[in-house]
Each structure stands twice: as structure tokens, then as C-alpha cells.
Amino acid sequence: xxxxxxACGDRPQPRESRVGSIDALRGVAILMVILVHxxxxxxxxxxxxxxxxxGQYGVQLFxxxxxxxxxxxxxxxxxxxxGYAAFMIKRYWRIAPMYYVALVFFFAVTWGLERRWPAGRFxxxxxDYTSARVLAxxxxxxxxxxxxxxxxxxxxxSIATEFLFYAFFPFFLRLARWRxxxxxxxxxxxxxxxxxxxxxxxxxxxxxxxxxxxxxxxQLPCFAAGIALHLLRDSRLFTRAxxxxxxxxxxxxxxxxxxxxxxxxxxxxCALAFGAxxxxxxxxxxxxxxxxxHIGQCSYSIYCLHYFFVGLAVRPLAxxxxxxxxxxxxxxLAAFAFVAAGATLAASFTYxxxxxxxxxxxxRIAGRLGP
Numbered sequence: 321x322x323x324x325x326x327a328c329g330d331r332p333q334p335r336e337s338r339v340g341s342i343d344a345l346r347g348v349a350i351l352m353v354i355l356v357h358x359x360x361x362x363x364x365x366x367x368x369x370x371x372x373x374x375g376q377y378g379v380q381l382f383x384x385x386x387x388x389x390x391x392x393x394x395x396x397x398x399x400x401x402x403g404y405a406a407f408m409i410k411r412y413w414r415i416a417p418m419y420y421v422a423l424v425f426f427f428a429v430t431w432g433l434e435r436r437w438p439a440g441r442f443x444x445x446x447x448d449y450t451s452a453r454v455l456a457x458x459x460x461x462x463x464x465x466x467x468x469x470x471x472x473x474x475x476x477x478s479i480a481t482e483f484l485f486y487a488f489f490p491f492f493l494r495l496a497r498w499r500x501x502x503x504x505x506x507x508x509x510x511x512x513x514x515x516x517x518x519x520x521x522x523x524x525x526x527x528x529x530x531x532x533x534x535x536x537x538x539q540l541p542c543f544a545a546g547i548a549l550h551l552l553r554d555s556r557l558f559t560r561a562x563x564x565x566x567x568x569x570x571x572x573x574x575x576x577x578x579x580x581x582x583x584x585x586x587x588x589x590c591a592l593a594f595g596a597x598x599x600x601x602x603x604x605x606x607x608x609x610x611x612x613x614h615i616g617q618c619s620y621s622i623y624c625l626h627y628f629f630v631g632l633a634v635r636p637l638a639x640x641x642x643x644x645x646x647x648x649x650x651x652x653l654a655a656f657a658f659v660a661a662g663a664t665l666a667a668s669f670t671y672x673x674x675x676x677x678x679x680x681x682x683x684r685i686a687g688r689l690g691p
Contacts, residue, residue: 413682566596
């Protein structure tokens with residue numbers, strides 16, 4: 321295939337403030353994900369638990385940021401963009417090694433716990449690690465396999481959805497070179513309609529793990545929003561409209577979240593609400609430092625590992641709190657702080673020792689292919 325079209329835009333961006341804003345928002349996104357998983361394992365009568373379900377939308381914020389940062393990366397690259405093979409190689413080495421570490425890690429931990437406490441249930445039972453499910457996850461193709469989509473690595477569905485988006489991203493850029501609006505309108509409309517048609521006749525899967533909800537067609541509006549933010553950043557009409565619609569979309573998200581069919585439209589509302597958030601925060605001057613920025617830099621490793629800390633402390637702590645009559649909200653906040661701190665500490669190590677070295681290796685391999 322010929323090399324993809326030039327990036328979404330050619331105007332250079334102020335790197336420090338843009339990257340700092342993106343990393344800070346990634347930090348917000350991963351803290352939202354931790355929030356929902358802690359909330360699922362604490363007493364439901366706490367004030368904390370009543371709001372934690374909205375933390376699941378941290379994944380959609382990740383999707384918006386992923387598409388937006390890819391456009392920024394392409395725009396900063398001198399001399400044109402990578403060929404398709406080089407692009408996919410770099411994307412593979414960016415996410416696959418850490419994902420494989422998480423796959424082996426959760427299997428090993430569960431295997432050890434099951435041997436010690438055979439009657440217990442920890443993460444994904446080792447009996448569910450069938451060859452077909454593991455192979456689908458190794459190939460990062462589990463978005464096509466309902467039984468493997470979210471059953472091996474906790475939260476692994478979003479990794480598969482994102483990797484599938486990578487496969488289409490260069491083609492979207494070719495569309496963008498011709499007509500920027502088509503990049504947003506055509507794929508989002510076609511796949512969105514397909515998703516709604518299929519979803520309408522499928523049982524409601526609920527939020528977070530249903531196969532239809534997790535699919536790329538259903539999540540595509542979030543990716544399209546990230547690309548549109550870059551393509552239309554100079555349009556006053558677009559920016560003003562998005563900043564005006566964003567709060568309304570957030571209100572709609574809160575209201576529709578609880579409805580049985582709400583999952584069919586919440587990705588669209590997330591695209592609008594988080595698009596406005598990225599647009600607004602992107603205007604601030606943020607430096608590439610600070611706790612939230614560091615959490616954002618390590619957010620992928622945190623995402624892969626945080627559920628271990630949820631199982632390590634939150635469930636036992638919730639049981640102790642229930643028996644001792646402790647304040648449930650205080651216990652939930654303490655559990656959230658423990659998971660966030662523990663996962664960030666572990667992720668700081670894996671980010672330096674696993675993510676960064678393999679990212680560099682992917683760039684070297686891709687560099688040998690040429691454009």
C-alpha cells in the first residue's frame with residue numbers, strides 16, 4: 321500500500337503545553353477507570369459508590385485522546401508519515417508487550433491463589449484461559465471474539481478496540497487529505513448506523529463489558545471526535561459549537577447512563593463532552609511535570625495492572641469494614657487512594673522497564689522499512 325497521506329495538519333503545535341494537557345487528561349481518565357472498579361467492590365450504600373459508575377467513561381476519554389495525539393504525532397513528524405506497515409509495527413510494540421505481561425501476570429496470580437484457596441474466585445478463573453481465548457488476546461484480535469473480548473485481562477476489551485482503530489487510522493488520514501469533514505462524517509455515520517441497527521436487535525448488554533457496547537463501531541464517535549479536534553481546530557464555528565454543546569452532552573450522559581438502552585448513545589455523548597474538555601484544557605499552559613501528568617504518562621501500565629490492586633485490598637477491606645461497622649464512604653476513599661498509589665508505583669517501573677524499551681525497539685524496526 322502507498323504511504324498514508326500527510327498528517328491531519330501541518331501547523332506546528334506548542335509541544336510542551338499540548339503534551340502536558342494530553343498527559344494530564346490521561347491521568348484523569350485512568351483515575352476514572354480506577355474509580356469505577358473500586359466502586360464495584362465496596363458497599364453499595366456509600367456515597368462514593370453511587371457516583372463511581374460514571375468512572376467507566378474514562379475509557380472513552382482515552383479513545384478521544386488517542387486519536388487526537390496520533391494526529392499531533394503525525395503533524396510533528398518531518399518529511400511525511402510512515403508507511404502502513406511501519407505505522408502498525410510501532411503501534412504493536414507500543415501496546416503488545418505490556419499487554420502480554422498483564423496476561424501472564426494475571427494468569428500466574430490466579431493460578432497461585434486457586435491452589436491456595438480452591439473454593440475462592442480471583443480475577444479470571446484459570447479454566448477460562450482456553451487456547452482460543454488466549455490466542456485471540458495474543459493476536460490482539462479479541463474484539464472479534466465475544467468470549468475472549470474481556471475475559472482474560474481485566475479491561476482488555478478497550479485494548480482490542482484501540483488496536484483495531486489503529487488499523488483504520490491511516491485510511492482515515494487519506495480521507496482527511498481530500499475532505500476533512502468526510503473523515504468525521506462518513507466513517508462515523510456509516511459505522512454508527514450499523515452499530516445502532518445491530519445493537520437495537522441485540523439484548524442490552526449493560527455497560528462496560530457487553531460485546532456490542534465494546535465494539536469499534538459503537539466507540540467510533542470517540543475516535544472521530546479526537547481527529548475532528550485536530551482537523552477543525554482553526555474553525556471558530558466548530559470550537560464554539562463544541563464548547564457550547566459539551567456541557568449539554570455531559571448532562572445527557574448522566575441522565576441516559578441509567579436507561580437500559582443508554583449504552584447505544586453514550587459514546588456519542590462522551591465524544592461531545594470529552595471533545596469540549598480536550599479543547600478547553602488544550603488552551604491552558606501545562607508543563608510536562610506534576611503528579612497528574614506522571615500518572616497520565618504511566619496510564620497504560622496502570623490500566624493493565626490496577627485491577628490486581630483492586631483484588632488485593634479493596635474486597636478484603638470492604639468485608640472488614642462491613643463487619644466492623646466502619647464508615648463505608650471513608651473506607652471506599654481509602655481503597656481508591658491505595659489502588660491509585662499502588663498501581664502508579666508499579667506502573668512507574670513497568671513504564672520505564674517495559675513500555676519505553678519496547679517502544680524504542682518498535683521504532684528501530686519500523687525505521688528499517690522506510691516510508
